[in-house]
Amino acid sequence: MSDATLDTKPAETEAPQKLDFERAEFGDPAARHVTCSACQAGITTAYYQLLDKVLCGSCRDAVNHTSEQARSGAAFGKAFLVAGGAGLGCGAVYAVFVHFTQIQLALATIGIGWVVGRVIQQVTRGFGGTKHQVLAVVFTYLASAMGYLPGILAALDNGAGDGSLGLIGSILYFGLAAAFTLAAPVLDVTSGFSGVLGALIIFFGLRTAWQVSRGIGGPVAISGPYQVSAGA
Numbered sequence: 001m002s003d004a005t006l007d008t009k010p011a012e013t014e015a016p017q018k019l020d021f022e023r024a025e026f027g028d029p030a031a032r033h034v035t036c037s038a039c040q041a042g043i044t045t046a047y048y049q050l051l052d053k054v055l056c057g058s059c060r061d062a063v064n065h066t067s068e069q070a071r072s073g074a075a076f077g078k079a080f081l082v083a084g085g086a087g088l089g090c091g092a093v094y095a096v097f098v099h100f101t102q103i104q105l106a107l108a109t110i111g112i113g114w115v116v117g118r119v120i121q122q123v124t125r126g127f128g129g130t131k132h133q134v135l136a137v138v139f140t141y142l143a144s145a146m147g148y149l150p151g152i153l154a155a156l157d158n159g160a161g162d163g164s165l166g167l168i169g170s171i172l173y174f175g176l177a178a179a180f181t182l183a184a185p186v187l188d189v190t191s192g193f194s195g196v197l198g199a200l201i202i203f204f205g206l207r208t209a210w211q212v213s214r215g216i217g218g219p220v221a222i223s224g225p226y227q228v229s230a231g232a
Contacts, residue, residue: 038062048224060222070127070215079123079132086119087112087139091146099150106198109144109205116140117212128215136213137206141185144202148184152177 035042038059048060055063069075090112098104117136124132156177185202188195 043228046225046227048222049226050222055222055224057225060224063222066125067127070124071129075124076131076135079120079128079135082123083116083119083135083139087116087143090115091143094143094147095149098147104147104198106144106147106201106205108147109140109202110208111205112143113137113140113205113207113209114212116143117209120213121215124215126215128213132215133210133213136209140206140209141202142182144205145181145185148188149177149181152180152184 035054036047036056036059037053038055041056043054043056046057048055048057050060050063090108094105094108094112097108113136116139120128120132120136156173185199189199
């Protein structure tokens with residue numbers, strides 16, 4: 001424990017701070033603060049430090065509880081379902097756009113990555129870890145690959161002709177469609193400069209998903225308690 005010395009500036013005039021767990025800023029305990037960064041309550045006895053934020057005892061307990069929940073299997077399952085739904089929705093819209101315009105817009109991947117990353121960030125409330133970032137990248141890639149689906153289905157339909165495929169043929173048809181769709185962003189690199197450029201844009205989209213979904217990761221390191229000096 002260490003003593004906190006406050007300056008002569010009245011504590012009530014300090015601007016409230018908003019907790020931002022997407023930025024990890026490390027520094028010395030904020031001894032001059034007597035206002036909780038989360039609930040804005042005045043602190044007259046002891047406070048705690050999370051990154052560069054000051055917390056009261058109640059908010060410290062709430063942050064610990066939220067962090068534990070974010071790392072639970074149930075939270076990961078929720079992130080999987082919600083982010084998967086967001087990615088599927090984005091991919092479906094992208095596929096419909098490509099179908100009607102015949103335009104392959106790799107830049108859409110950046111927007112998809114941002115949407116999926118934000119969804120995971122909201123589900124984990126900023127406490128997600130590497131597994132959540134990997135999840136964001138996977139769903140972003142799948143959604144981006146769906147943009148190739150209309151062209152792949154058209155090519156398979158031309159090869160299949162007008163005859164009935166039957167059960168085995170249908171299974172093979174959908175299996176090939178899924179396999180070619182997943183591989184299309186990688187195979188497209190061989191199509192020349194446009195393919196390489198598209199692959200680079202997709203990479204930036206995946207990178208966007210990775211960065212936007214980033215959380216604190218791991219157990220939260222809250223230091224303290226630190227005592228507010230009697231002269232505050």
